[in-house]
Amino acid sequence: MAAAQSDRDPPSALCAEFLNFSAKDTASRWLAAADLQQEVYAHLAVYVPRILCLGPSGSSSSREEQREELACQLLLLAPLEWLLLGEEPATGLALLQEKNQPSPLCGHVFKVGEPTYSCRECAADPTCVLCMQCFLGSVHKEHRYRMTTSGGGGFCDCGDAEAWKKGPYCQKHTPTETRDTEEDPVAQLPPDLVARGYSIFSIILKYAVDMLTWEQDDQLPAGLEPPEKGDTYYCMLFNDEVHTYEQVIYTLQKAVNCSQKEAVSFATTVDRDGRKSVRYGDFQFCEQAKSVIVRNTSRQSKPLRVEVMHSSVVAHQCFALKALSWLGQVIQYSDGLRRILCQVGLQAAAEGENSSLVDQLMLNDSKMWKGARNIYHQLLMNSLLMDLKYKKIFAIQFAKSYERLQCDYVRDDHDREFSITDLSVQIFTVPSLARMLMVEENLMKTIIKTFVDHLRHRDLQGRFQFDRYTAQQAFKFGRVQSLIGDLKYVLISRPSEWSDQLRIKFLEGFEAFLELLKCMQGMDPVVRQVGQHIEMEPEWEAAFTLQMKLTHIISMIQEWCSTDERVLIEAYRKCLSALSHCHSSLPDGEQPISLSLAGHCVETFRYQVSQDKVSIHLPVCRLLAGLHVLLSRTEVASRFPEQLPLGELSPPLLIELPLRCLVLCAQVHAGMWRRNGFSLINQIYYYHNVKCRVEMFDKDVIMLQVGASMMDPNHFLMIVLSRFELFHIFSSADCRKRYREANKDVVQQNNTLIEEMLHLIIMVVGERYVSGVGQVEAFDEVRREIVHQLSIRPMAHSELVKALPENGNKETGLERVIDSVASFKKPGVTGRGLYELRPEWNKHFNLYFHHYSRADQSKAEEAQRKLRRQNGEDTALPPPLPPPLCPLFGSLVNLLQCDVLLAVEGAVLQWAVEPSGGGWTESMLQRVLHLVGVALLEEHQQLENSSGDDDVTFNYTAKITRPGEAPSTSGSVLALLESLQNAPHLEVHKDMITWILKMVTNIKTMRERTSSASTVTISQGQGPEETVRDKDKAERKRKAEMARLRREKIMAQMSEMQKHFINENKELFQQSLEELEASTSAAAEHSPLSSEPSCVSQVCVGPRRVGGAERRQLVTCILCQEEQEVRGHGRAMVLAAFVQRSTVLSKNRRRNLPDPEHHDPLFMHPDLSLGIHTASCGHIMHATCWQRYFEAVQLKEQRRQQRLRGHTSYDVENGEFLCPLCECLSNTVIPLLPHTHSPDHSVDHPNLEAWLRTANQQIAVLHFAHRKQSDGVAEGAEPAVPEGFRVDFTPQNPFSSSVSEMITTFSMSTYKVGLKVNPNEQDHRVPVLIWSTCAYTIQSIERLLMDEEKPLFGSLPCRQDDCLSSLTRFSSACWTAAPATTTHTHFIRLLSALVPDSQVENTPCILDIDMFHLLVYTVLSYNSVHSLDQSGRSGVDSAHLHLLHLVTVAHLVQVLLTSTTEEVCMDQDSLATEEEELTCQLYNTLRKHLGSVLPEVTSGWQLFHCVKVGVLPFLRAAALFFHYLNSTAPPADLLVAGPGQWEALCSYLSLPSNLLQLYQSQHTLLEPLIHRWCCHPGVRQTLQGGGVIVRFPRESNRLIELPEDYSVLINQASSFTCPRSGGDKSRAPTLCLVCGSMLCSQSYCCQTEVDGEDVGACTAHTFTCGAGLGLFLRVRESQVLFVAGKTKGCFYPPPYLDDYGETDQGLKRGNPLHLCTERYRKIERLWRQHGIAEVIGHAQEANQTLVAIDWQHL
Ligand SMILES: [Zn+2]
Ligand SMILES: [Zn+2]
Ligand SMILES: [Zn+2]
Ligand SMILES: [Zn+2]
């Protein structure tokens, strides 16, 4: 290292050069030189290595960076600027900019995470986006838009007329004057500037290109060799996507001997920039590190790339990047300069083709490191892509090199966003460019061929074979898929006009595409597995991935074809011949057979899906089906069908493969393929799934429709029967008798197959909602999908979107139709908005809708029947009226009335006559009835539309009246139906059969009428059925009765089961939840609260207080159900409780958390920065029952952890458990204690002065005793002992051992949680923490009640009421468990804050004490002192009252000291009241003591107002405290919110309603105290700005304000940089909702060590901001995050909703999001009620995967 060090120029030498260097002179010297390049290179050769990359840059400080930056600018770039501009650069550039006429393109390049907007109405395609600024100034913000976050790269398309159908310019980019875009901007520049521009740009760009593509580590290009070359090298580590962060960090620590932190920093930079030097020194030194790294990383995979490079090479590469950035900046000033750079870049060099500088960069792209790529890509975007003329030239170059670039990319391992190929989105999505490239460079064909070339693995027939893929090939396959994306860009906008050239090139591309499809046709064939289960699931995903990726392409190609008839017909021909080619091998080796049925005969061949190979992948067939439908829509089809190439089709061949595939699905449903495992089930699932079905299942159905429309329907059906392997069932002589089959499984299989086949026939004749099959528009198709989705149940917008196929533009067409069929219901505070089908659309419901899964179908059926019953209609679900067919498909209807189908229908109906024993199924019958219904509707329709009887060829009614074929003896189909109508076992189908028979009657009437030449139409539901009505009614009543009986029976069964269940789970469930809720509220009833509400004057503190002790408290244990009275000496009863630290009330989040070991919690600071909150679900148990329960939980947990090794939602080791009844998260129990005794009215009540005197004496005695105890001997005279006061008295413990034990339990929990320490019963702080949680909990509840404007009493839920009451009584008794001296000492110290005591040191000043805490502590600790007084002369109550008075006065002073500001005082209008005068008086007293520290105030009114408002929360909290302490019923006025509170409050607290009288009446006593309070040095210091001044009333904390529009947040987050890694973008910016800090979450860079463990930024933040608990908004994910401690957390729905009332967690849908205030308030309330931990617990309990997330890393 030393050698390397000495080699460097000391910085001072360089400084000297700064001073002597003149950029201007250098520039003019260069200008005069003969060879400019030589001069510039010579300069760079000297300076670059001296300025850049000096020494180990691992430790580079920001100062070092700044120095480099400055030197670069002054010594290297400035001369270039002088040279270019010929004058002072700043002036020159400003001038250029002024004269520039900028192009209207915005071109803003997106940062990672920046919001982008796309208009769903106007964007040419979804890749057209606007930046936020442009969007806000555009017309689109009023349109339907989509918002996404950018992944980085890409730029704003504002101003690009081709990108937008409407409104291409925002306000800012609207061209001001009509500018000729063809005009050359270079012509605008002065000619000498142009000349200099060319030469400088050429030199610099060439230099940069040479350096970035430079491959030698030790040499430099000619002319750049440094004057002296030292032995200084870098060990450069390069990024790859193979090794993980952890591997790299570990290796680096070993190889270069750095700390973990440095290693993390290296790894982060390598990941970001693509390379980083990890060591600097001589060659040997670097080589050594390299070999260690290579050795360490080469074990499992290829090693990390490391190179040892000479420092001068690194320096030049570094400067090359800076030079490129510089070029990018300079051309921003002038479009002319930009064009010059474009010309320089694209100018072909002497070497010819692909030799321009830009070509060189592109062709070396995959060899460069990330950082270099990023910078030059950015330059390309700023230059070539911003200049419309050169964009075109560049596009051609890009297309020419396309194949090569893609190959490089596929071989490279960097993500696509770092590859030059990613620019395709910027070029191909411009329709004019795409079309030009297609015509001139044959782009479509090139892309497809490149793609096919990369997939080389084929089987013998030339089909793709993915199952033999190695991991590497699979990786490659993944990368090749981006080519499909390019193809999509090219095809995304259809041409509006076709040139002959375009036709030729498109068809060439189409042909290439067919080649691709041919490789897919028949891939991954399956064979049914019989006997054994398959051993290994075959690979199927790759083939489906390919299919899925191509789905949109196939659809788009069809769309292209549809715009030009000539192209369409030509494409059809090509597709047909491709299919024939695929079919050429088809019937080989299969024996021809001949089938006959119902008098018809057909030839086919033997093939069985259940035995032979079958494939799901038939893209060629399906494309042909799609084209056929398109043909059907054309003019030719309707007028000259003979001109179509239909003659070449062989219909049986067309249907063969799709039919096999559909039969395969049927057989899988029938359970025949169980042994083929999950891969087949998955394939079938995707085949029907919305992502694939458009180009799979849907097209197969269409293909059957195509075939059926061209064949004899009987032949078609016979082939179908044969492929379903059902022919024998229907063809046997007595087919109407059920084919008897011995094997039950086979019967069941066949039943399912018959059902599936009938369903298929229903689809073939009934699915007409594709434009071209039926006479419908795309609009109708979408609407029908929605109607059927909503027929299942009301759905949210996103659910509907998911159920609909998206087109290439990611649109479903939903928005155009939704409002016409559904009504929207807004969401509440939870849930989401729902769409509900309008009732008039119910009649369009089709039970056999082809996109229903079986589950959908049965749900929809149930919902529809229920609806009909509710409306009092019959429950028949007849088929809806189908739309008419297109001419080419017209003959499909004949299927309905063909003999074979009638035979099938007849057979099923015949079977149905007998109540089945497995021979037939109800679904089978239902389908037949449906088919009959469809046929009747068809006939009815034709009759209605016809003018006379003669042109209605469809005569189904006639056919079904015909008797059955011999030899069957049964009657006609109609006769069968009539006989089935009243069959008791067909109750469910009765309504449908009735409907059919009615239709038949209708049609007959119509036929009669039309034949009598009248064309009156008869609408259904009128006329002949009146008589049927009454019968129907009676029938329905009978059914209703039956249903009721059935329901009752079920109810009886259920209650029986329930009893059984409860018996079995006796331990935990003896009483249901409701009963228990009732019992707790019953307990609340005999609590004092509501029993005597309106007593004349209730007083809760002092000698006059009213007690509530006489009442017995009876409670029930939720575990054993025994009732028990609460007694001090009884069995202990406990309340499940949860204790947690809280910062909810904190007014100072910057205060550090206290050191647990040395923290003295005796005085709470008024900033309340950290408190302890206790909550309870209110459920009571015996202490013993609870202990048993908790032990069981512990045991179970131990076993669970052994098994699963995960943590649970609750942390048993920390004492956590779930309440056995309500599963509320708890971590301790509070023992229940009896009420306080009623006041002893026999004792005297000394006044304040007398009491203080006694108290002082008592304290003096205690001091003396304590000293004696600790020192052995006490000096000084023994103080006078007040009468009856016995220091050594030990009061009897009022509690049984079990109660005492529970007291210790709760004390220890509070101690442990509050201080984060291990339990220690001896610690003198134990009682303080209990008092603290009592005071803090009351304070926080007082705030909640105040902010929600609820009355102080009576509005709390039972559980909180019970919790506060037990907590307060417990706190008053806890001193019994602590050593007496401890509590005495506490009392002495506490009192000294009010009554200064010379023997007590370090008492805080009154501005540093929260008075409510002080009140609670003094009152509770006094009990122990009082217990020593055995005189029986004084009551504890008067002491409480005196303490209240004293603290109140102190608080008044505190409020007065802090409330005044310098604001102008208002003049008094009226005379001052007594209160105001007294306030002024007190204030002036304070000013007397403190002088000018306090401002002068003249307005007593204002002062008094401050006092009254400031002191109110204290009084309210005090009222709550004494209410619970003494069980005194509250006065009526405090049970309601509203005025009159003040007086009621004061009287309840036994205070004068003019509080100032407290001071006035004890003037002489208090005056010296006030004087001493004010003289505490802390007061003056704080008031003069030496500390945090807390003003009263303390404002309630709220969560931060959030913007209404979510994109504002995204934008904020996108400019947020990681605070640790110098200006890097944060990947997961996360907002703390409590304090508003933005954090860099879920990232290595911002991990912090907390308690010896590395945690993410969020968790670390919770420890400073929320005492371990935090609420965050993850901005990129639009997700609220709750974390508690290090192991627990959950996600919570964000308060942002889209217009459809839904959240968008993960920001996947991109609908605009707006703040929902109610939901945000709900989150806020959760936080303020301390409910977050509980929510996390519930979420984790409900969703065990949340437990597995490493929350601490977020
Ligand atoms: Zn923009
Ligand atoms: Zn704009
Ligand atoms: Zn728009
Ligand atoms: Zn019990």
Ligand SMILES: [Zn+2]
């Ligand atoms: Zn509970």
Ligand SMILES: [Zn+2]
């Ligand atoms: Zn960070």
Ligand SMILES: [Zn+2]
């Ligand atoms: Zn925070």
